[in-house]
Amino acid sequence: MDYVIIGGGIYGAATAFELSKRGAEVLLLEAKEVASGASGGPGRRGVRANGRDLRELPFMRLSYERWPSLHQEIGAPTGYERCGHLLLLERPQDVAAAAAHAWAQAKQGIPTRLVQGQELREMEPQLAEEVLAALYCPLDGVADHTATTRGMAQAAAKLGAQIRQQCAVTRFEVQHGRIQALVTSEDERIAVGKRVLLLSNAHTALALADQFQCTLPVWTMLPQVMLTAPLDPMPIRHLIGHASRVLAIKPHPDGRVMISGGWRGTWNAELERGETVPEQVLGNLAQAQAVYPCLNGIAVDEANAARLETLTIDHIPIIDKIPGVENALFATGWSGHGWAIAPTVSRLLAEWALEDAQPALLHPFSLTRFG
Ligand SMILES: Cc1cc2nc3c(=O)[nH]c(=O)nc-3n(C[C@H](O)[C@H](O)[C@H](O)COP(=O)(O)OP(=O)(O)OC[C@H]3O[C@@H](n4cnc5c(N)ncnc54)[C@H](O)[C@@H]3O)c2cc1C
Known part of the structure; x- marks a missing residue:
């Protein structure tokens, strides 16, 4: 072969x-x-350039051209949706750095701008007051991995x-x-x-x-993802990240909210599988609720940390x-x-x-x- x-x-x-x-x-x-x-x-999965290492941005610029028509290329659904990514900024020092980040990303062909005030509230009406601004990448999105x-x-x-x-x-x-x-x-x-x-x-x-x-x-980790009970109407409109919290949020097509961002599971050596840790589930949920108070009291339908990923x-x-x-x-x-x-x-x-x-x-x- x-x-x-x-x-x-x-x-x-x-x-x-x-x-x-x-x-x-x-x-x-x-x-x-x-x-x-x-x-x-x-x-x-997030199809995101916002906040990514600058060395990977040329890949994202080229991938932006591919994702919207990839389903035609392969003759199968990808679930790709260009919903835009908001990297939320809650600390004044992150807002101070935002214009420089937007400039650097734009130089690499990643349209990026700072949104705040009324404009941000119109984009995400349920955001907590503490969120000061966001870096917005309109070409970012999500896909069904x-x-x-x-x-x-x-x-x-x-x-x-x-x-x-x-x-x-x-x-x-x-x-x-x-x-x-x-x-x-x-x-x-x-x-x-x-x-x-x-x-x-x-x-x-x-x-x-x-x-x-x-x-x-290189080493391995078990990233945690959670899906809440369905919400109607869906309170989240964009792919969400955060500059200072360990948090990512995605609206799911079935009305559930996906919460992740870097919380971890643990490896069960006896059963040879990754499992969630209750404190990690609660910690991740608390971060989401701090940014979207409308998620207070929401039930978690599913939490999963079974997929090994590698880190450098x-x-x-x-x-x-x-x-x-x-x-x-x-x-x-x-x-x-x-x-x-x-x-x-x-x-x-x-x-x-x-x-x-x-x-x-x-x-x-x-x-x-x-x-
Ligand atoms: C929970 C989670 C959330 C993530 N979120 C995002 C996100 O929002 N955005 C983003 O860009 N990325 C995200 N990632 C990262 C992204 O999903 C991975 O980087 C990517 O899927 C890795 O793909 P891969 O093909 O290298 O690895 P894998 O999908 O792990 O594939 C490797 C395959 O090799 C097989 N294999 C292992 N050993 C052997 C062997 N000896 N012989 C034959 N086959 C073997 C395995 O069974 C496996 O199927 C996330 C990852 C996880 C786990």
Whole structure:
């Protein structure tokens, strides 16, 4: 098989689609099922440039062009909605910095402006009085991550990619600086014709350490998401973030409010799964209620912290060749915001795999940035 992709999250599925579109022979191997990792689960994902690391903004500028018509491209729903993002500012020092942030984002092609007073209240009538202003990115939005990831894998399959689920890669055979073959949990040996793309997120750093003696400055976390009982009318109109609170809020199409932003679950080693922690659920809810008092007394329908995500010490991903291996690329360490940029980054990964030249936009994400 020419191109073997490991991992059926958004990165594996979208890179399989991009390679297949260009006529490549592709095999995608997924340990469980497509969208069973960070790219699946309840709620929706933010497609947000606002507040993002400046090095990732070129990806967002290009992804803005893709998201609105991605469903046509893949022939499947993405649930994408361009609702705009408000990064709420509650502290005078954050308001003081806002114009500089807006300027820097706008310079990268991300329309951004400061909203306050009557205009902000008209945009979000239920906001607490304490919120002084917000940075507004009208081109930001939300998408249905599970539907998009599955749709992307199906689109790749229609173009000829082979997608194999319940098939974990357990070992790599390396000779003369190339991965010659992969071995699966079924002890099947799969010969590699051209290139391997290791896009297995939480598994990537373990595989690099175990099999290639390469340590990545990466670790895992379990981000928590909650969905409230349905509300009618829906009090939230935009995708919401906050400059000084650990908080993100999204209106859900079924009338529920999704609350997240960085609160964590814990790993149950016995059951081998991520679980929520009551204090984290209460803490996250309290942050949402402080900003939207209309959420006081609301019931939480569902809380989930089952999806492992990877973090890096500088909060941007690592996308590179496996050191010492001629024919293998990897990408991991999305730091909780890898979703929105996936349409662009997976296209660049496919180009790198086909042309054997690192696209310039990926230079800042090399492993060599750590020395
Ligand atoms: C709760 C939560 C909320 C988030 N919110 C946002 C957001 O609002 N905006 C945003 O931009 N980003 C967000 N993110 C981040 C984003 O979802 C992730 O960065 C992105 O989905 C990562 O995609 P991936 O394909 O790299 O990884 P994953 O989706 O984790 O896919 C990796 C796949 O590899 C498979 N695998 C593992 N080991 C093996 C093996 N040995 N062999 C074969 N397959 C293997 C796994 O089963 C898994 O399916 C959020 C993440 C989480 C968890």
